[in-house]
Amino acid sequence: MAKFLIPSDGRTAAAVIGDPVMHSLSPTIYNAAFVYDQVNWSYSAVNVTTEQVSDVLQEIRQPGVGGLSVTMPHKETVANLVDETTPHAERLGAVNCVSKNGGTLVGHNTDGKGFIKAIEAETNEGAKGKSCLVIGAGGAAKAVALALGEAGASEVIVSSRNASKSKKAASLAGKVGRSGSLLEAEKVDVIINATPIGMRGTGNEKLLPLPAEAMHKGQIVVDLIYHPLQTEFLKSASRIGARTMNGIGMLIHQAALQYTLWTNKEAPLDVMQAAVIQQISK
Ligand code: NAP
Numbered sequence: 001m002a003k004f005l006i007p008s009d010g011r012t013a014a015a016v017i018g019d020p021v022m023h024s025l026s027p028t029i030y031n032a033a034f035v036y037d038q039v040n041w042s043y044s045a046v047n048v049t050t051e052q053v054s055d056v057l058q059e060i061r062q063p064g065v066g067g068l069s070v071t072m073p074h075k076e077t078v079a080n081l082v083d084e085t086t087p088h089a090e091r092l093g094a095v096n097c098v099s100k101n102g103g104t105l106v107g108h109n110t111d112g113k114g115f116i117k118a119i120e121a122e123t124n125e126g127a128k129g130k131s132c133l134v135i136g137a138g139g140a141a142k143a144v145a146l147a148l149g150e151a152g153a154s155e156v157i158v159s160s161r162n163a164s165k166s167k168k169a170a171s172l173a174g175k176v177g178r179s180g181s182l183l184e185a186e187k188v189d190v191i192i193n194a195t196p197i198g199m200r201g202t203g204n205e206k207l208l209p210l211p212a213e214a215m216h217k218g219q220i221v222v223d224l225i226y227h228p229l230q231t232e233f234l235k236s237a238s239r240i241g242a243r244t245m246n247g248i249g250m251l252i253h254q255a256a257l258q259y260t261l262w263t264n265k266e267a268p269l270d271v272m273q274a275a276v277i278q279q280i281s282k
Contacts, residue, residue, distance in 0.1 A: 004046050004056050005065050011042040013064060014262060017056055018071035021045045025276050026069055029255050032275035036268045041066055050077055057081045057105065060098060067262035068098040069255075075109075075139060082107035091172060092142055097258040108261060111140060112147025114254025115224075119190075121253070122245045123220055128152035130220075133185050135209045136194035137165035140224050142172055144194055149173030157184055160195075185214040191237075192222040198231035208233045217241030226251050227280055248273065 005013045016026040022045060030043035048056055053074050060068050070078045075094035079085055082098055085107040089095045095107035120126040132153050134141050137160035148156045149172065156173035157180035158166045166179035185191055196202050197209040210233070215221055221237035226247035234244045256267035 003059065004048060004052070005044070005059055005068075007042050007044075009042070011040050012066040014041055014043045014066045014068065015046045016043075016069035016071055017046050017048045017053065017074055019047055019049055019073060021047050021071060024071065025251070025279055026071075026255065028275050028279045029252065029272045030259065033259055033268050033272050036271040037263075037265060039263055039265070041263070048074070050074065053077050054081055057098070060100070060105065061103065065100075067100065067258065069258060070096050070098065072139070079107055081105075088112065088146065091146060092139075094139055094143075096254070097261060099258075099261040108258070109143060110254040110257035110261075111143035111250070112150075113257055114252075115144050115250045116147045116151045117253040117257075118249025119220070119222065119245065122249050123243060125220075126151060127190065129154050130189040131155040131187070132157065132190040132192065133180070133182075133188045134158045134169070134192045134194055135182065136160050137162060137169040138194065141192075141194035142169045144192055144224075145169050145177060146172040149176055153190075155188070157188065159184070182210055182214065185210055186216065188219070190220045190222065191215065192224065193231075193233055194224050196225070198223065198233050199225045200227045206232055208236060212236035212240065215240050215242050219243070220245065223247060224250060226276075229277070229280060248276065252276065 005015045007013050024045045027043050034041045079095040082105040089107045089109040092109050097108040099106050156177040158170040159182050160166045170177035170179045193209045219242040221242040222245045223231045223234050224247040237244050252273050259267040
């Protein structure tokens with residue numbers, strides 16, 4: 001069997017698998033934390049095809065491998081290959097982290113909890129009792145909708161260009177979830193962009209997922225995008241007087257949850273954040 005993960009220098013291996021994955025910021029984030037905490041682990045980004053994923057899952061059963069992060073397009077494949085999934089990962093049908101519990105591979109999804117921790121840390125309020133509009137209905141939108149429902153949001157409206165996907169994502173929020181329209185943005189407390197509109201390298205960096213006029217002062221406006229750190233959407237929201245949050249908080253907090261699952265240590269959030277911002281700002 002091909003070897004994907006085990007480093008030759010005796011350190012415990014961890015990695016993110018995806019396709020493509022070479023531009024992943026995860027090695028920067030985790031290796032900064034391992035060095036700071038003096039944990040003898042090393043983390044790499046490994047490009048694997050869908051056909052290779054089951055071999056990787058066999059490999060992480062071996063001693064010397066500590067854990068695995070999973071990114072596109074393998075989150076659903078891994079959910080079907082691990083021995084157990086957490087209720088969150090089960091409901092999403094997607095795994096972004098694999099931990100080892102004895103001989104058992106456990107699949108987690110830390111995206112939604114990472115989002116909630118980030119919004120709590122950055123707004124000092126969190127989502128409880130708030131009406132929220134989630135724009136987009138893909139993997140991130142689903143994780144956020146599920147987490148918002150669990151965190152006690154009063155309403156979770158999902159709007160995307162595909163009505164059936166919106167409905168499915170909104171259903172994850174439970175009875176407070178429903179599909180809706182961008183026209184409802186004006187009346188909500190929190191607006192979340194969970195589409196790639198505005199992301200660097202997509203050709204639509206200048207576009208907004210929602211017209212600026214639809215936002216107002218006092219709202220919390222979140223862009224899950226972290227590259228660039230300030231999208232045109234966040235710049236417009238700031239000009240209007242809304243409180244804004246970029247995707248770095250969710251990125252760091254979901255990674256911190258994975259770090260703790262693997263090492264049983266509290267993650268050095270500031271170190272991880274500084275490392276990733278330095279990398280993005282290069
Ligand atoms: P995804 O599964 O591909 O979903 C993307 C969603 O955006 C889908 O609903 C898609 O609609 C919609 N969309 C894409 N292009 C669009 C366009 N031009 N106009 C309207 N809608 C469009 O992607 P994802 O994994 O959910 O990621 C979404 C965003 O969140 C990305 O920017 C990603 O970088 C970010 N993200 C951030 C974090 C973090 O930690 N901060 C974590 C995960 C994701 P269709 O289904 O119709 O194509």
